[in-house]
Amino acid sequence: MCVSFRILIALTAAGTRIVENARQLNNRPVSVETQSAEAILDPLLKRADLHCHSRFSVFKYFRRANTRDSYNPPEEVYRLAKERGMAYVTLTDHDSIDGALYLLNKYPDLPDFFIGEEVETYFPETGQRIHVGVWDLNEEQHREIQRLRPNIRELVPYMKSQCLLFGVNHLFQNYRMKNVAGKYIAELLEMFDIFEVLNGAMASFHNRMVHQLVTTVQGHGRRISMVGGSDAHTLKHVAKVHTVAKGDTVQEFLDNVRRGECFAWGSEMRFTELVADIYLVGLAYQSEARADFLSTSFTGVDKTIQLCLRLAAIPTAISGLPAAITSLNYLKQIVVTKGISIRFEKLLEELRPGLRIE
Numbered sequence: 001m002c003v004s005f006r007i008l009i010a011l012t013a014a015g016t017r018i019v020e021n022a023r024q025l026n027n028r029p030v031s032v033e034t035q036s037a038e039a040i041l042d043p044l045l046k047r048a049d050l051h052c053h054s055r056f057s058v059f060k061y062f063r064r065a066n067t068r069d070s071y072n073p074p075e076e077v078y079r080l081a082k083e084r085g086m087a088y089v090t091l092t093d094h095d096s097i098d099g100a101l102y103l104l105n106k107y108p109d110l111p112d113f114f115i116g117e118e119v120e121t122y123f124p125e126t127g128q129r130i131h132v133g134v135w136d137l138n139e140e141q142h143r144e145i146q147r148l149r150p151n152i153r154e155l156v157p158y159m160k161s162q163c164l165l166f167g168v169n170h171l172f173q174n175y176r177m178k179n180v181a182g183k184y185i186a187e188l189l190e191m192f193d194i195f196e197v198l199n200g201a202m203a204s205f206h207n208r209m210v211h212q213l214v215t216t217v218q219g220h221g222r223r224i225s226m227v228g229g230s231d232a233h234t235l236k237h238v239a240k241v242h243t244v245a246k247g248d249t250v251q252e253f254l255d256n257v258r259r260g261e262c263f264a265w266g267s268e269m270r271f272t273e274l275v276a277d278i279y280l281v282g283l284a285y286q287s288e289a290r291a292d293f294l295s296t297s298f299t300g301v302d303k304t305i306q307l308c309l310r311l312a313a314i315p316t317a318i319s320g321l322p323a324a325i326t327s328l329n330y331l332k333q334i335v336v337t338k339g340i341s342i343r344f345e346k347l348l349e350e351l352r353p354g355l356r357i358e
Helices: 032-040 058-063 074-083 099-105 140-146 152-161 182-192 203-220 252-260 271-287 289-294 299-321 321-340 344-354
Strands: 005-012 015-022 045-049 089-091 112-122 128-136 163-166 194-199 224-231 240-248 261-264
Touching: 015 032, 015 182, 045 089, 058 252, 058 299, 074 289, 089 099, 099 112, 112 140, 112 252, 128 152, 128 182, 140 152, 152 261, 182 344, 194 203, 203 224, 203 321, 203 344, 224 252, 224 261, 240 252, 289 299, 299 321, 321 344
Parallel strands: 089 112, 163 194, 194 224
Antiparallel strands: 005 015, 015 261, 045 240, 112 128, 128 163, 224 240, 240 261
């Protein structure tokens, strides 16, 4: 049975908590915080962090240097997710399902684990990047996704033909204004039915803007699922943001996400925590120097590149450059979403003719 949802936002000192409470929870004159607590404590609700990374997220732009976006062991991600209350667990590494396959090969009897992936795709005419979360896929589908991912207009129809569950991650993080905002958003609304409205590594203003946009579109009769994920690249933040839905099995849970009978829950990390994560990933890279040097998987040239990069990373880290780059990216999120916020009503007018009403 389809459940009607009302959106509630509870702002706390630690960040934003977004809740889509079933209508029957909203008939009593209690505070948003009380309603939120009642919703999240419902024993029928299950949780899953739909956006987290392991050491199999390779930083593709420095592949020969063996740099990674994360050094989280898959088994540790799984263990911590379960300890932190997740009923179901996935890994969404960058254009890779190797971490998920590694975990399943090591522990083949995991009924609460499903394969995920974060796919980087592009609008071919502008090169505008989009990150797409894909859940519950298999190896054959992964290979085809990787073949098609350079062109979002080929990728999305394939995923729909396979009835895959997929959605847009951090909508405005990669927006480079190569597309007009109205056109950019309209195309994504046409392509996708799931949007990540709460990302643990994004600025709260970014998350609120995505949430406002999706909620407004829902108000015009369009069914869209709103999900959340930690986007954790270090173990500290695994499952701190997640998606909540009913479901006694992985399939039931994901079916409810597909139908929009879910909500996002948790708090974004603070800016200082985000910067700390950047340095922790850098330290983890340095800690693997000996293993990389002894590895037979790399050529002598590769090892030379790795050594040079590790040596260069030391003064770079001391200079504060990683913190500066992170600050600029964080500021860019706020500036872009602030600009969209200022012209929000005009943007809605541009979107209205193309809204797909159900």
